[in-house]
Amino acid sequence: MISIKNLHAKIEDKEILRGINLEVKAGEVHAIMGPNGSGKSTLASVLAGRDGYEITEGSVIFKGKNLLELEAEERAREGVFLAFQYPVEIPGVSTTNFLKTALNQIRVYRGEKPLDAVTFLKLMKEKMKIVEIDQALLSRSLNEGFSGGEKKRNEIFQMAMLAPTLAILDETDSGLDIDALRIVSHGVNTLRSADNAIVVVTHYQRLLEYIVPDFVHVLLNGQIVKTGDKTLALELEKKGYDWIKAAHGALEAQ
Amino acid sequence: MSKDDQILEEFTSKEYEHGWSVDFEADEAPFGINEEIVRFISNKKKEPDWMLQWRLKAFRLWETLEEPKWSNVHYPKINYQGIKYYSAPKKGGNIKSLDELDPEMAKTFERLGISLNEQKKLNGIAVDAVIDSVSVATTFKETLSELGVIFCSFSEAVIEHPELIKKYLGSVVPAADNYFSALNSAVFSDGSFCYIPKGVRCPMELSTYFRINAANTGQFERTLIVAEDDSYVSYLEGCTAPMRDENQLHAAVVEIYAAKNAEVKYSTVQNWYPGNKEGLGGIYNFVTKRGICAGDHAKISWTQVETGSAVTWKYPSCILKGDYSVGEFYSVAVTNNYQQADTGTKMIHLGKNTRSRIVSKGISAGKSQNSYRGHVSIAKRAVNSRNFSQCDSLLMGDQCGAHTFPYIDVENSTSQIEHEATTSKIGEDQIFYCKQRGLDEESSIALIVNGFAKEVMNNLPMEFAVEAQKLLALTLEGSVG
Ligand SMILES: Nc1ncnc2c1ncn2[C@@H]1O[C@H](COP(=O)(O)OP(=O)(O)OP(=O)(O)O)[C@@H](O)[C@H]1O
Numbered sequence: 001m002i003s004i005k006n007l008h009a010k011i012e013d014k015e016i017l018r019g020i021n022l023e024v025k026a027g028e029v030h031a032i033m034g035p036n037g038s039g040k041s042t043l044a045s046v047l048a049g050r051d052g053y054e055i056t057e058g059s060v061i062f063k064g065k066n067l068l069e070l071e072a073e074e075r076a077r078e079g080v081f082l083a084f085q086y087p088v089e090i091p092g093v094s095t096t097n098f099l100k101t102a103l104n105q106i107r108v109y110r111g112e113k114p115l116d117a118v119t120f121l122k123l124m125k126e127k128m129k130i131v132e133i134d135q136a137l138l139s140r141s142l143n144e145g146f147s148g149g150e151k152k153r154n155e156i157f158q159m160a161m162l163a164p165t166l167a168i169l170d171e172t173d174s175g176l177d178i179d180a181l182r183i184v185s186h187g188v189n190t191l192r193s194a195d196n197a198i199v200v201v202t203h204y205q206r207l208l209e210y211i212v213p214d215f216v217h218v219l220l221n222g223q224i225v226k227t228g229d230k231t232l233a234l235e236l237e238k239k240g241y242d243w244i245k246a247a248h249g250a251l252e253a254q
Numbered sequence: 255m256s257k258d259d260q261i262l263e264e265f266t267s268k269e270y271e272h273g274w275s276v277d278f279e280a281d282e283a284p285f286g287i288n289e290e291i292v293r294f295i296s297n298k299k300k301e302p303d304w305m306l307q308w309r310l311k312a313f314r315l316w317e318t319l320e321e322p323k324w325s326n327v328h329y330p331k332i333n334y335q336g337i338k339y340y341s342a343p344k345k346g347g348n349i350k351s352l353d354e355l356d357p358e359m360a361k362t363f364e365r366l367g368i369s370l371n372e373q374k375k376l377n378g379i380a381v382d383a384v385i386d387s388v389s390v391a392t393t394f395k396e397t398l399s400e401l402g403v404i405f406c407s408f409s410e411a412v413i414e415h416p417e418l419i420k421k422y423l424g425s426v427v428p429a430a431d432n433y434f435s436a437l438n439s440a441v442f443s444d445g446s447f448c449y450i451p452k453g454v455r456c457p458m459e460l461s462t463y464f465r466i467n468a469a470n471t472g473q474f475e476r477t478l479i480v481a482e483d484d485s486y487v488s489y490l491e492g493c494t495a496p497m498r499d500e501n502q503l504h505a506a507v508v509e510i511y512a513a514k515n516a517e518v519k520y521s522t523v524q525n526w527y528p529g530n531k532e533g534l535g536g537i538y539n540f541v542t543k544r545g546i547c548a549g550d551h552a553k554i555s556w557t558q559v560e561t562g563s564a565v566t567w568k569y570p571s572c573i574l575k576g577d578y579s580v581g582e583f584y585s586v587a588v589t590n591n592y593q594q595a596d597t598g599t600k601m602i603h604l605g606k607n608t609r610s611r612i613v614s615k616g617i618s619a620g621k622s623q624n625s626y627r628g629h630v631s632i633a634k635r636a637v638n639s640r641n642f643s644q645c646d647s648l649l650m651g652d653q654c655g656a657h658t659f660p661y662i663d664v665e666n667s668t669s670q671i672e673h674e675a676t677t678s679k680i681g682e683d684q685i686f687y688c689k690q691r692g693l694d695e696e697s698s699i700a701l702i703v704n705g706f707a708k709e710v711m712n713n714l715p716m717e718f719a720v721e722a723q724k725l726l727a728l729t730l731e732g733s734v735g
């Protein structure tokens with residue numbers, strides 16, 4: 001589904017991604033872990049098409065297309081979704097109104113008819129159940145005054161509405177209480193299918209007990225330095241990152 | 255140049271949609287202003303002598319006044335002798351019924367999206383259409399007159415309802431009020447007159463559509479709305495002008511009189527030609543609008559969406575004379591390129607327990623300057639009065655300016671004033687967030703800006719809210735740096 005090869009990205013002359021290689025197939029769940037500042041959110045932003053990064057090397061092929069050539073909105077319409085680590089507030093615009101505009105632009109791009117209000121609301125009702133989100137929240141200004149947990153839940157609700165083929169969840173678990181974590185994870189699992197793929201960025205192995213990954217990658221200093229199965233997350237939880245840093249340091253020194 | 259800048263370039267180069275003009279054969283005054291011109295205008299309109307005398311008095315006063323300098327706008331000195339003060343399409347005006355309307359004229363308004371054909375009811379809105387100095391058509395007159403509602407051109411009102419005009423003209427905005435009101439009082443051409451009798455809720459929106467067509471002319475219209483006890487009316491004003499390289503002057507006066515328990519809702523969507531991207535041309539919009547809540551429990555509500563004009567100088571105000579009377583001002587002012595807007599309101603609390611509410615949303619883009627200027631004054635006898643003001647500014651890019659000048663006087667200790675102000679910038683992260691969900695840049699900005707202005711937009715009559723939303727988006731498309 002997505003094939004990232006030797007991806008290098010700079011921001012303001014600082015190289016943040018230093019040769020990322022990652023292959024994600026349909027139906028898979030990949031977890032990306034790594035210390036603060038290692039470049040996880042940067043990778044997510046670069047894939048989603050945020051302005052301001054200079055791609056100096058490498059390629060990203062998504063469903064056969066050169067992703068890096070597409071505008072952010074085109075990537076979204078092609079099926080790339082990013083659940084933000086820090087969702088942005090948009091005063092005066094309700095989630096409902098926002099999603100209706102978004103979904104219909106995506107549909108038009110795909111040559112489908114825009115949904116009328118009734119069908120849209122029906123779809124919304126259905127998806128609201130998946131993450132147990134309240135109608136009242138969706139009528140409020142998008143993310144304005146939302147608690148940290150509400151923002152994250154709203155991100156996953158949007159994911160449910162837009163049904164992406166590749167969803168990147170950037171620390172969706174941070175800020176969620178224990179019950180919310182369970183509900184949101186359950187929501188994500190409901191959305192899992194053989195046709196889509198999910199990349200979860202997280203610091204905690206707890207999330208991975210709910211959303212069980214096929215692969216766990218460790219991102220360090222802009223590179224994926226170790227890949228394993230779900231047991232790698234457990235190991236990281238116990239031992240931290242120092243042993244990987246040490247091993248990787250030795251490798252780089254060679 | 256960043257990508258956003260490029261998009262900004264593309265969109266701000268979008269042309270003004272109403273920038274065409276039609277060659278009507280026109281009946282015009284020669285250039286310049288003097289007593290002869292004032293007499294010429296009055297004569298053209300076949301006015302009674304009292305009206306001429308009123309104009310002449312205003313003209314003599316105007317000659318003694320100086321153009322105000324206190325606002326935060328800058329423009330080259332206006333040559334008042336280089337303007338024509340009267341221009342009337344030859345075939346327009348003084349028609350007995352809509353059937354007599356010149357088809358060219360009707361087409362002009364159709365092109366602006368305004369139907370003067372009553373069969374094609376504009377959502378049940380009565381329209382008075384004004385081109386340059388004259389009113390060319392007023393719709394639904396008969397329907398309204400059955401209820402005793404008078405809605406006609408100002409010129410007609412001077413002839414047909416002199417007692418009402420004599421009583422109310424200049425009662426809220428005297429000629430002596432300021433430089434531009436004096437000028438308007440001397441040379442005002444046409445406009446609308448609305449009279450809502452006691453106890454009548456006007457069943458349709460009344461609306462005046464102003465169009466400047468001729469070159470080198472000023473437009474000086476005059477609107478007077480009188481709402482008697484327990485009456486209600488919602489009035490809407492729309493304006494456009496052709497694209498011209500020279501600046502054109504628009505100096506209108508609007509007066510509202512609300513008696514006991516009356517409510518007047520006045521909405522404006524102002525889309526005068528703003529000038530081109532380099533700041534050439536555009537309308538100078540120097541307008542005096544004021545309403546008086548003369549009776550107890552009266553209410554006047556101004557809602558304005560200001561998107562056009564090169565320079566705007568405009569402060570729709572309320573004098574809250576009646577006890578428990580209410581004044582509201584909801585404003586969205588958008589400036590782009592080299593536009594300048596200095597706009598706001600005055601709330602003058604004179605009666606007891608009076609309330610006022612100000613919600614101002616300024617949006618600046620390009621190299622424009624956008625100022626809010628507000629004055630809240632609570633007199634000694636206006637005990638237990640309240641004012642709430644909210645002034646929010648939204649900046650797009652880093653070459654524009656937003657300024658707030660709130661003035662407050664409170665002369666008693668039982669009244670309360672609250673003032674909140676915020677300034678924010680449309681964030682790249684907001685736009686990225688929208689794009690990440692599949693919205694293009696244009697829709698993202700439209701969404702964010704309309705969200706910002708929502709509280710004001712919600713006050714517009716339904717029929718116009720959609721139009722205004724589109725206009726807002728159109729003025730600003732891609733203006734993020
Ligand atoms: N605009 C910017 N200018 C300069 N440096 C930046 C910018 N954006 C990100 N960085 C730097 O890039 C590095 C990677 O940041 P990123 O947000 O990708 O880390 P992360 O792995 O997501 O960390 P966390 O776990 O804390 O979320 C950090 O050192 C950060 O300071």
Ligand SMILES: [Mg+2]
Nearest residue numbers: 040041042085
């Ligand atoms: Mg991060």
